[in-house]
Amino acid sequence: MSTNFDRRRINGPEESSSPVFVDDxxxxxxxxxxxPRQSRQPQDIRPIFxxxxxxxxxxxxxxxxxxRTKIACAVYYRYGPRQSKSTGYSERGRLSVQVKFxxxxxxxxxxxxxxxxxxxxxxxxxxxxxxxIRLELFPKSTIxxxxxxxxxxxxxxxxxxxxxxxxxxxxxxxxxxLGLVMSCAATLMGEEIWLDPNHExxxxxxxxxxxxxxxxxxxxxxxWQNGTMxxxxxRECMTACQERCATMHSIVAQSLVSNFTPE
Amino acid sequence: xxxGTRPSSPWxxxxxGIEVVSSxxxxxxxxxxxxxxxxxxxxxxxxxxxxxxxxxxxxxxRSTALETGVASLxxxxxxxxxxxxxxxxxxxxxxxxxxxxxxxxxxxEGEGVDGGRIVFTVSxxxxxxxxxxxxxxxDLSYDTTIILNQCLSHPSLHPKNLTIxxxxxxxxLNLDIMVLSDSGNVYDALFLAARSALWDAxxxxxxxxxxxxxxxxxxxxxxxxxxxGSGSIxxxxxxxxxxxxxxxxxxxxGEPLRVNREWPxxxxxxxxxxxxxxxxxxxxxxxxxxxxxxxxxxxxxxxPSGTRLRSMRLMGDGExxxxxxxxxxxxxxNHAKKLFEALGKKLEEEDLRRNQKAQVKFxxx
Numbered sequence: 022m023s024t025n026f027d028r029r030r031i032n033g034p035e036e037s038s039s040p041v042f043v044d045d046x047x048x049x050x051x052x053x054x055x056x057p058r059q060s061r062q063p064q065d066i067r068p069i070f071x072x073x074x075x076x077x078x079x080x081x082x083x084x085x086x087x088x089r090t091k092i093a094c095a096v097y098y099r100y101g102p103r104q105s106k107s108t109g110y111s112e113r114g115r116l117s118v119q120v121k122f123x124x125x126x127x128x129x130x131x132x133x134x135x136x137x138x139x140x141x142x143x144x145x146x147x148x149x150x151x152x153x154i155r156l157e158l159f160p161k162s163t164i165x166x167x168x169x170x171x172x173x174x175x176x177x178x179x180x181x182x183x184x185x186x187x188x189x190x191x192x193x194x195x196x197x198x199l200g201l202v203m204s205c206a207a208t209l210m211g212e213e214i215w216l217d218p219n220h221e222x223x224x225x226x227x228x229x230x231x232x233x234x235x236x237x238x239x240x241x242x243x244x245w246q247n248g249t250m251x252x253x254x255x256r257e258c259m260t261a262c263q264e265r266c267a268t269m270h271s272i273v274a275q276s277l278v279s280n281f282t283p284e
Numbered sequence: 285x286x287x288g289t290r291p292s293s294p295w296x297x298x299x300x301g302i303e304v305v306s307s308x309x310x311x312x313x314x315x316x317x318x319x320x321x322x323x324x325x326x327x328x329x330x331x332x333x334x335x336x337x338x339x340x341x342x343x344x345x346r347s348t349a350l351e352t353g354v355a356s357l358x359x360x361x362x363x364x365x366x367x368x369x370x371x372x373x374x375x376x377x378x379x380x381x382x383x384x385x386x387x388x389x390x391x392x393e394g395e396g397v398d399g400g401r402i403v404f405t406v407s408x409x410x411x412x413x414x415x416x417x418x419x420x421x422x423d424l425s426y427d428t429t430i431i432l433n434q435c436l437s438h439p440s441l442h443p444k445n446l447t448i449x450x451x452x453x454x455x456x457l458n459l460d461i462m463v464l465s466d467s468g469n470v471y472d473a474l475f476l477a478a479r480s481a482l483w484d485a486x487x488x489x490x491x492x493x494x495x496x497x498x499x500x501x502x503x504x505x506x507x508x509x510x511x512x513g514s515g516s517i518x519x520x521x522x523x524x525x526x527x528x529x530x531x532x533x534x535x536x537x538g539e540p541l542r543v544n545r546e547w548p549x550x551x552x553x554x555x556x557x558x559x560x561x562x563x564x565x566x567x568x569x570x571x572x573x574x575x576x577x578x579x580x581x582x583x584x585x586x587x588p589s590g591t592r593l594r595s596m597r598l599m600g601d602g603e604x605x606x607x608x609x610x611x612x613x614x615x616x617x618n619h620a621k622k623l624f625e626a627l628g629k630k631l632e633e634e635d636l637r638r639n640q641k642a643q644v645k646f647x648x649x
Contacts, residue, residue, distance in 0.1 A: 141430040152603045227440070230596075240603035246596040249440045249585075252613045255593050263606055 058215060058222075066205065066217035066265055071185075071273060073193045073280050081194020085186040089174035089219060094186040096194040097165045114159030118147040118166045120183065126173040142180055143168075149184045149204060149233035149243035155197040164196060175220035177206035177229045180245070184233050185273065192277055200235035201273060202242060203266035207232070207258045209250050214261050230255065232262035236270035322575035329556050329563065336572070342565035343619060346377065346469075350476070350627075352484040352634045358383035359538070360485025364477040366567070367467055379464040382477035384485040388448065389456045400446020400454040404432040405461070406474065412466045432461070432474065435583055435595035441548075443482075443541040448529050449492045457485070457541075468568040471581055475550035476627065482547060483631050486538035490529045548585035548594040549627060551620045553612055555579060555602065562608040566619060578602030580612055584620040591617060 061067070067088040076082035079095035086092075120143040122131050146168070154164070166187050173179055184204035191198060208218040208226030215222060223229050228248025234241045241263070246255065328335040334342055346367035355361035361384065367377030391398050406428040408421055416424065446455040459481060461474055555578045556563035568576075577600035585592050593613070598604065604612075 137426070137430060137433075140426065141434060144427060144430065148599065151601050228438075234606070235603070238603075239605065241598070241606055241609060242603050244580075244596055244598045244609065245434075246593065247434060247438050249438070249592045249594055251591065252593055252617055255596065255613060256610050259606060259609060 063210075063213050063215045064261065064265070066269070067219075069185075069269070069272070071189060071276055073189065073277070079190075079194070081190045081192070081196070083186045083190040083193060085182055085189070087178070087182055087217070089172055090178045090182050091171040092179065092183050092186050093169045093171060094183070094190040095167045096187075096190045096196070097167070098162070098194065098196070110161065112157070112160050114154075114156040114161075115163045116147060116151055116154060116156065116166065117163050118143045118150070118168070118187065120146065120168045120170065122170045122173060126170050138176070142176065142183065145180050145231070145243065145245055146183050146187055149202050150187055150191070152240075152242045153188065153198050153200055153202045153235055154191065155199065158197055164191075166190065173220075175206075175218060175223045177208075177223050177231050178217065178219060180204070180231050181206040181217070181233075184243075185269070189273060189277065193280075200237035201270055201277075202233055202235055203269045203273065204231060204233035204243070205262040205265045205269070206230065207262050209248070209254055209258065214254075214258050216261060216265055228254075230258045230262065232259050232266070234263055234266050236263075236267040317571065317574040321571070325572055325575045326556060329565065330558060334563075334565070336565075338569065340567075343567075345567045345623075348476075349377075350480060350630050350634070352480055352631065353638055354381060355383045358481075359386045359487070360384040360481050360483070362477050362480030362484055364473045364480065366469055366473050366476075367569075376465050376467065378467045378470050378473045380461060380470070380473040380477045381464060382459060382461040382474075382481035384481050385458045385460070386485075386487060387456045387458060389454055391452055391454055398447070398451050398454060399442065400456065402437060402442070402457045402459060404436060404459050404478070405429055406432055406463065407460070408463045408466075412463050428463075428474070431471075431581075431597065431599075432478070435475075435550075435581070435597065436478065436548075438594070441546060441594065443487075445487055445539065445541065448490050453529060455487060466570070468570045468573045469552060469566075471552050472550050472567070475548070475583065479547050479549060479627065480631060480634075482541055484634075485541050487541060488538040489532040491532045492529050494528065545587040546585050546592075548583040548592075549620050549624045550581060550583050551616045551623060553580045553582065553616055553619075555604065555612075557602060562605075562611055564612060564615065578604075580604075580616070582613070582616040582620065584617055584624070586621055586624045591621070593617075 070086040072084045074082060075084045075093065076095045080098050081096040082094060084091075084093045120139045121135070122139060124131050124133050146166075150166070156164075168183050168187060170179055170183070181204040184202055188198075188202040192201060205216060206218060206223075207214050207216050207230050208223050209215075209228045209230075210222065210226045215226070218226060218229065226248065228246065228250040230244070230246040230250075232241060233243035241259075244259065246258075250258070325337070328337075329342075336342075340346070349365045349368055350362065352360075352362045354363045361382060363379070363381045365377045365379045368379070389397075389401075406425055408425045408428065410416075410418070410421060413421055413424065443457070446457060448454055459478060461477055461481075463470060463474070551566060552568075553564045553566055554568050554572065554576055556565070556576055557578070564580075568579075579599050581595070581597045581599060582593070583595040585594050596613075
């Protein structure tokens with residue numbers, strides 16, 4: 022304990038941490054549970070900024086930003102989808118999704134080792150993307166999707182935004198897909214359904230639901246819900262998310278088309 | 285098939301006794317499954333009157349055995365076995381053991397959270413998955429743990445009596461589940477075992493105490509402190525030492541966790557890939573699971589305040605129409621309700637067996 026203790030000097034404290042300030046109760050502008058939504062309607066999603074081709078070494082990449090969630094996604098299949106030596110023969114290709122949180126992405130610093138939360142998000146994004154990719158065209162191969170979360174504003178928001186980023190990056194990489202996957206999160210706040218919640222709203226809500234679908238084919242690829250809601254509310258959340266995904270899809274498809282204007 | 289001879293609720297068999305379902309179909313993990321066998325199984329299900337290999341109807345659950353109090357060193361435990369058939373040609377079924385261990389955690393210095401916390405861990409035994417390498421097995425355990433944690437760790441399911449002294453010490457509830465054998469439908473078994481173990485768990489009763497050092501006014505004495513351990517009125521200058529607790533001396537092991545009615549049950553609905561028609565069924569065998577990987581996990585809780593959907597998760601490769609999701613939710617709710625009621629009856633019967641009947645047997649000696 023005192024191995025670094027130098028008796029000839031005046032030593033500072035062994036451990037230090039930043040001071041914790043008691044929340045200022047008079048701050049009226051900060052949102053609190055019970056107050057109506059700040060700066061947007063319950064059924065509005067946050068504005069999305071989506072840019073393709075930011076990572077030049079990757080076959081395809083996308084950077085997505087919605088208010089305080091920032092995710093960079095890169096897709097690799099250099100020289101064709103890479104050969105999977107370790108796993109057995111598989112007629113269909115494999116999709117490998119890896120998610121990493123940057124150490125500065127959350128309020129409390131995250132150590133740069135892979136932990137449970139990384140993998141849980143990767144599993145959800147994998148589940149959303151797999152039905153949309155034509156994996157039967159790449160037997161014995163693996164397509165890698167790497168997501169880096171630069172700033173994190175709630176896990177549901179990360180999953181939804183990450184799915185959109187990954188799907189657009191796959192399109193940018195030229196991988197054949199059945200459709201673009203769009204994803205939206207919703208939270209149940211009292212009687213209302215609020216779409217695209219940030220971290221405070223998601224924790225204050227009774228339940229959160231993330232839906233991933235392919236609007237082009239009108240199918241759902243992934244549903245994840247936790248918290249407590251009735252079946253009717255579940256249906257309403259899913260319908261609201263799907264409608265929102267349809268509008269997102271047209272915007273994203275438009276930006277993809279404009280990105281690839283013929284020279 | 286003799287529909288009339290089957291019990292009206294698919295779960296009645298588990299309450300009154302074990303019903304023998306056709307036991308000649310061995311339940312071994314059939315990796316890998318050929319394409320022809322997959323289409324064979326799927327085609328049989330798409331018939332006008334669907335046929336399953338072991339002769340069950342679409343929502344006939346296999347007979348399930350449940351026992352609580354299997355681990356005497358744990359605060360609560362349960363063992364669930366779906367599909368164990370009696371008789372000589374018995375298959376072993378999906379067997380799962382869950383146990384609850386309570387540990388004391390320090391809120392100030394350690395990892396404790398004020399109000400207590402629940403940690404779920406699932407470990408898949410290599411005996412259940414002999415065809416998987418140890419890294420693949422670790423990944424599977426990890427993934428199953430994540431699913432359990434994501435479904436069940438919402439604050440609304442939190443039991444209320446896990447605090448020892450507020451803001452100082454609390455219980456950490458570790459629910460460890462071991463999968464001993466997997467013959468399909470392992471998620472239903474996991475959630476059943478989790479609910480049963482939590483039903484069986486007893487939180488020891490504690491009392492806050494503080495040692496009062498010798499002062500001028502009073503001699504040494506143990507003073508029973510107020511719950512939050514704030515200083516004694518006699519000693520306004522000295523800072524009180526950290527409050528401690530002791531186990532109160534009661535005849536039973538503690539009080540039960542206070543979320544029994546809210547805790548959900550899980551129904552896994554497996555979807556048959558069909559072009560326009562929605563087809564789903566429950567309680568799969570390993571062959572069926574390998575040929576139809578798309579499934580929907582639904583967790584419902586039924587309490588006097590109403591039916592609540594606690595968690596929903598789509599797993600496996602495939603897609604679903606949104607309209608089908610509505611039908612699946614309704615169907616799932618019906619089956620979950622039957623499951624919940626049957627489980628409740630069984631758990632009460634277990635309580636009876638272990639407490640009152642045991643007392644009667646002891647008295648007879």
